[in-house]
Amino acid sequence: MASVPSEADIALARELFDKWDNGSGTSKSELERQTWGDGSSHGRRFDRFVRTNLGVETSRPSRQSDRIADLEAQVRALGAQPVGAAEVEWQVHLQQARASCLEALRVWNDPSSAFRTGAFALLFVTAWNSLVLALLQREGKEWRRVDELGQPILSGEQEQSLSTGELVGLAIEGDQCRGVRENVGKWIELRNAVAHRHLPALDALVIPLAQSGLLNFENVLVEEFGPEYRVGEKLSVPLQLSGFRDPGVLSSLKRLQSSLPPDVQAVLAAADAAPAELLSDPTYMLRVAFVPVVPGSGRSPDSVAYFVPPGEVPSELAETLERYVVLAKPTARPNFTATDVINEVQRRAGFKFSVHDHIRACRNLGVRPPVGEPEATLDFRYAEYISSLKRHLYSQAWIDLLVSEFATPERFTELTGRTAVPLEAP
Template identity: 40%
Template sequence: MAGTGDGSLSDDDHRRVAQEMFDRWHAGEPKSALEIEFWDNPTSHGKAFTAYVKKWLGIATEGRSRQAQRIEELERMLRVHGIPPSDSDELSVEYLLVAKARESALAALRAFNDPSSGYRTEQFILLMVIAWNSLLQAILEREGIDYFDRDDDRKIRTVEGRPRILDTDELIGLAGEERLHPSVAENLRYFLRLRNRIAHRYLPALDAPTAGYAQSMLINFEEVLVSNFGAESALGDQLYLPLQIGKFRREPELKRIQAQLPLDIVEFLDRERRQVPEEILGDARYCMRIFFVSTTANRERSADAAVTFVKSDEVSDELLAALPHTAIVTKPKRVAVASDDLHRPSDVVERVSSQLNARFTMDTHTRCWKYFKVRPPSDAGEPEATDQRYCRYDKLAGGYGYTSAWVEKLVRDLRDQSTYARIVGRLA
């Protein structure tokens, strides 16, 4: 049957088709099955149906029952794992890429955490670069951005008959800062440069000086994956813990390990630290650095290692000198943060509204921060308990400010009609 944009159908014909499709869907038939029957479209997964019925009948079809919503969530979960929800379903290119990205990242995690591995960092880098490459392709594919290598005549270059994809570094540039934070992009480029240095070399001593970068790379991947493809695509809560802590190493031991590295690698690591801008060097998204402070256990049977949160007025001179290059682990519920880099709620509404093709009001914003749990309710006893990536409490002003990352997240997530309807309760 004719497609959604077929000019051979009159407006009345479109309304008749839309009504028939809506009635059958309302009776229990899946949107995807109707799309295949009417338009021979196995890859829309309900989006074309929703837009078509909305256009010709003015009916929003996203307000489904809890059971229907759960079924859709399970279908999305199957797709991000590379499994078609039904025999008649066909995975779109973006979901095939997401499945590949997830599998590569999990393989990298297993390789790094293998206690018997002496080749962990090299394996981790190779597999995580593949994971990032696939994830960036999936994002660009979903947004309709061309990521193929083309010649001067705009023809796609091929390798052994297959279309050639742009290199990972070029995909980073294509994604841009609106999709990839500069610190995240620099962390990934760090590993691209390191990969080229260590190819075909066996360097177990590389594990210690690069572990912080590796942890950031993995967490960055998880956050970008989930923010673009939903909670169903998450790799697991274990990704928020350090990759591996064999034992707490003292600085002399770390220096001894690093001394085992070839001179060109040592020079590379030093040069990378010198060349990175200060604002990126101190960002945990570029490299995660944690101070562990050994303390005496209260009881004999207590653990023989503990972590202490050091108060700002008790920091030693040596530690103070390292602070500009270090991300300190703190208790976010007790930290008051300056608000000069934050946006008022009204500013957030204005910024998001100007970029979003949907209604976005102060009420919409309230629904969003509640849905994503970026801050506690107004009557909370601990107003500082925020997700500091997106929201911070200003103790002096007695209110909340929101980061630019929060604005970017709202614009990115709410462009998806199903996400918008799920949060706001109605379509735009």
């Protein structure tokens, strides 16, 4: 802790400053020789003495000093620490934030990643923790846990930091930033929920939260520290292997979601159950529709992909995008109960058809999973498991398929394991 300047030092510093600042031309080195009998520091001792005792800065950086400062800033923007430069704690946290965010993106975009959401959540929350630490430390705001006397609480020899959620609340304030804070909060919940668990089914379901979180992170970086610290320029739009022509993508997503543990499903359900104003805030959750476009002959596209803010979507597309969020859902959702299916199939196929027969047919035709596996839907063209009802509903296409499959008694027996009995038989 720095000592309090004495009255004598303050008086001497004021006297030296007045002699140097009065236009007499007396140099700092000359004043040092007159005062301390040594001018070998070439004015640096004078600068330090006046700054310490009066709080006045007397050094005037040269153009060379400005250039060095600019070069150091460029080196830090590239993620490195300039050799010989003083290490500032908030700048170290800023570099850690960018490095952790880029590593999170690398894991997410790696097609061979086997622990995508878990690793991304861990690294992304770490990135936010470092970023808000940098913000608070740069502004001189408290980021530590303190006791009743205001003294930092130690863990071993280290000062305890506030939690990431608390830090975000202190660094990113205001109603206009609610979506940002809520998004980080969901990633903290996900990080805690997936720790030590392998849940690949989660990857496709958290994309809206991940996309918003990344854009929020980039915006804070640029707004608070300048465009040279952005991470977006290091990235490209990832290529897709499915989604544009695969009709089974939606059913796969639904099936994967239903296989998640209840507590993880609860986190996702809570995210989707947020107030309407939060769901419409792209800083909380951003759903993006990819629309394949072939440019006209002789023209090349301006960019690979376009990201249009929700408020700027053309009116002719707004209704479509409201219904088709990521992938087109079936226009006619399954709405027939098993009893409805059984009655209709019996009437049209002409065979007695029981509940047990129906379940066997569902499994043999790949619409429901084998016995002993978690209840889910395997083909959303024909059925959907409604968790709130704890049962399946079936589509007209499923009824039509069964009637077609039961065209012969042999096929009926193959699918149900029971000899076909005509409906008119006693």
